[in-house]
Amino acid sequence: METRVVDTIPEWRYQAAVIARLHDMEDRSLPFTCAGDMNRAKRNKRERMEAKVTGMTAGEADVRVYMFGGRLLSIELKTPKGSRSKVQKDRHAKLTHLGFKVVTVKAPTPEEMADMVERIVRDHL
Template sequence: MTKTTTQTTRIAGKRVRIVTRVTATGTSVKVTDAAPKEWELQAAQVRALRAMPEYGKQFLLAGDQNSAKRGPRAQMEATAAGMTPGEADLRIYLAGGQLRMIENKVGKGRLSPAQIDRHAALARLGHPVEVVRADACAGAAVRAVELVRGWLAEASNKPLDKFVECT
């Protein structure tokens, strides 16, 4: 019979994952880097996006952390103030009144039922949410920059809806 336990902790300030396996022939312990937390992916994306030369000129961003753990009173206050379960992690405001959104998941992390419902509702209104899956902060940041660069290119190729005549 094999028994395996997994624990995430800090060793010398670094988050690590400890896997202990006990078998009839002995015990093995394996220590590996722990996956980043979702907020760490988001923070890396925000740093990378704010460093882009287009930031503040062609796009702005706003972050959310609706899934933060709150006590009953804080949860009631957040809900009353409009915090909505399932809202995307990052909103990207593009020139021309366009809104794009990014949801982050670490590795194979699943969307919550609230996220599935909210993302579907947003998509029905014409605001699809891109899900970025990453195992490292650098990968999440690179993917966010790629998405924004693509959105900016897409926006610059769209024809104007209204023409203004010069007199």
């Protein structure tokens, strides 16, 4: 019998680890604030309509980091097997064209992803 390894860590755990790390950095008075996004959340037909008409935009990055001086860093988080959708690629390209920084981070564990995001944010401060 063949043994199969399955990626069992849900995507939301990666984002939770990143947001917890960023909030910890904020609490240590680093000059930024952050916000997470749940565009991918499952919604029924009515909830999808409400999200769309109230401004939720497909392809938006998972995490936004607002830095001193009016700078915005958008971070797309991907699990080891994840990849950006066409909608995400198009949205990220539009934001980049407008002068905003968008990075995609892929890591094998939530802790490693939080480490990578911390390094990226510190490099941009």
